[in-house]
Amino acid sequence: MTSSLERYAERHARAADVVTAVALCVCTLFGARISTSESSPPDPLWPAWILVISGAAVLGSRSRPRATLAVTAAAAATLTTLGYLPSPLLLAPVMTALYWLAALTDSRTTGIYSSATVAVLVATSLAAAPLGDDFILRTVGTVLWLLLPVSLGGKSRFRRAYLESVKARAAHAERTREEEARLRVAEERMRIARELHDAVAHHMAVAHVQAGTAAHLAATQPEQTRKILADLVGTTTSALLELRATVGVLRQTADPDADPLEPTPGLDRLPELVAACESAGLTVTVITEGEAQPLSPGVDLTAYRIIQEALTNATKHAPDHAARVRLGYDSSRLLITVTNDGTAHGGTVPPVAGGGYGLMGMHERAQSIGGDLSAGPRPDGGFEVAAALPLQPRTPVDAPAGPRHEETR
Incomplete structure (x- = not known):
C-alpha cells in the first residue's frame, strides 16, 4: 500500500502537493486551538490568512525549498509571537518544508537553514509567553519536532x-559487459584466423612445392615422382585433419558422444614436420641444447607453430633449400632459432613481407604467453626467426584441465 502511494505521488507530484497543502492548512487550524494552562491564545480564526499563506507555500517545496522554508518559518514565527503553542500540528508546514529542504539540498545548506529556523521559532515562542510549565514543550519539544523531518x-x-x-x-x-563481449569476439576471431592460417598455410605451401617437384621429375624420375606424390597425399591429409580439428572447436558442443578432436600439435610432432619439409626439398637440421623440459600445452603449441611457420617461409623463400632449427632449454625459458644462410654464393634470402599474416601470427602467439620473438634478415645473409618462450605461460590463457584438444589460439 505504501509503495503504491509513493509511486502515485511520484507520477502525480502536483496533485500530491495540493492535497498536502490542504491537509497542512487543516492541521494548522487544529493546532491553533491547542493550548495549555500557561497559554491562552487569541481567537484562532483571526490569523486564518497566515495559515493559508503557510499551507500554500508548501506547493513550491519541490522547486524552491529554501524560499518555502523561509515563508513557512515566518508564518510559524508570527503565530508563536501571537501566543500560539508551537505544537506539531501548528508546525506541520515548517516540518514539511524542512523535509524537502533536507531531501533536495546538501547537508551544509540543510544544517544552516534548519538551525536558523529552530533558533527563530524557539526564541519567538519564549518571547511570547513567560516561563512556566510549558517551557519544555516550547523549547525541547519544538527542537525535536523540527529535527525529525530534517x-x-x-x-x-x-x-x-x-x-x-x-x-x-x-x-x-x-x-562494460557489452564492450568485453565485443573484445572477446574480436580476440576469438583473431585466434581462429591465426589457427586456420597456421593449419592451412604450411601444408598448402609444402603441397605446392611437392606438386611442382613431382611435375618436374615425372618424365625423368618416375620412382622419385611416385614417392613425392605419396608424400603429397600425406601432406594434404594432415592439412585436412588440422582444418577439421580447428573448425571442430567452433562446432563443439557439450555432447559427450561427440567425436574427440585432434590432439594439439606440439614439439613431439617436430619429426613429422621436418619430414614433410624435406619431402618438399628443404633440408632441415634440428639441434637441441640443454636438457628438454616439460612444457605447458600452450607453450608447446606456440613453439610448434612458430617452427612450422618459419620452416614454411624457408620452404618458399630459402634459395639454398636448407634450414637449421635450434632448441635451447634453460631453467625458465625455451629458446627457438630457425635460420637459413641464403644461396651458396653468399646471396641473401628474399625478404619476407613484414606485414604478412605468418610473421604477425608468430609475434602474437609469442606475446600471448609472455614470450618474445624477432624475425628478419641476417647481417651475413639469410633469414632468422628467434623466439624466447617461458616454460610456463605468464598469463592464464593456457591452463587446460584433462585431455588436450586443438584450441583456437
Missing part, C-alpha cells in the same frame, strides 16, 4: 543517491 529528509536524500549510484553502476556494468 532526519527523514536526509535519509531520503541518501537513499535516492544510493539508488542513483546503483543505477549508474548497473548501466556502467552493462556497457
Whole structure:
C-alpha cells in the first residue's frame, strides 16, 4: 500500500502537493486551538490568512525549498509571537518544508537553514509567553519536532543517491559487459584466423612445392615422382585433419558422444614436420641444447607453430633449400632459432613481407604467453626467426584441465 502511494505521488507530484497543502492548512487550524494552562491564545480564526499563506507555500517545496522554508518559518514565527503553542500540528508546514529542504539540498545548506529556523521559532515562542510549565514543550519539544523531518529528509536524500549510484553502476556494468563481449569476439576471431592460417598455410605451401617437384621429375624420375606424390597425399591429409580439428572447436558442443578432436600439435610432432619439409626439398637440421623440459600445452603449441611457420617461409623463400632449427632449454625459458644462410654464393634470402599474416601470427602467439620473438634478415645473409618462450605461460590463457584438444589460439 505504501509503495503504491509513493509511486502515485511520484507520477502525480502536483496533485500530491495540493492535497498536502490542504491537509497542512487543516492541521494548522487544529493546532491553533491547542493550548495549555500557561497559554491562552487569541481567537484562532483571526490569523486564518497566515495559515493559508503557510499551507500554500508548501506547493513550491519541490522547486524552491529554501524560499518555502523561509515563508513557512515566518508564518510559524508570527503565530508563536501571537501566543500560539508551537505544537506539531501548528508546525506541520515548517516540518514539511524542512523535509524537502533536507531531501533536495546538501547537508551544509540543510544544517544552516534548519538551525536558523529552530533558533527563530524557539526564541519567538519564549518571547511570547513567560516561563512556566510549558517551557519544555516550547523549547525541547519544538527542537525535536523540527529535527525529525530534517532526519527523514536526509535519509531520503541518501537513499535516492544510493539508488542513483546503483543505477549508474548497473548501466556502467552493462556497457562494460557489452564492450568485453565485443573484445572477446574480436580476440576469438583473431585466434581462429591465426589457427586456420597456421593449419592451412604450411601444408598448402609444402603441397605446392611437392606438386611442382613431382611435375618436374615425372618424365625423368618416375620412382622419385611416385614417392613425392605419396608424400603429397600425406601432406594434404594432415592439412585436412588440422582444418577439421580447428573448425571442430567452433562446432563443439557439450555432447559427450561427440567425436574427440585432434590432439594439439606440439614439439613431439617436430619429426613429422621436418619430414614433410624435406619431402618438399628443404633440408632441415634440428639441434637441441640443454636438457628438454616439460612444457605447458600452450607453450608447446606456440613453439610448434612458430617452427612450422618459419620452416614454411624457408620452404618458399630459402634459395639454398636448407634450414637449421635450434632448441635451447634453460631453467625458465625455451629458446627457438630457425635460420637459413641464403644461396651458396653468399646471396641473401628474399625478404619476407613484414606485414604478412605468418610473421604477425608468430609475434602474437609469442606475446600471448609472455614470450618474445624477432624475425628478419641476417647481417651475413639469410633469414632468422628467434623466439624466447617461458616454460610456463605468464598469463592464464593456457591452463587446460584433462585431455588436450586443438584450441583456437
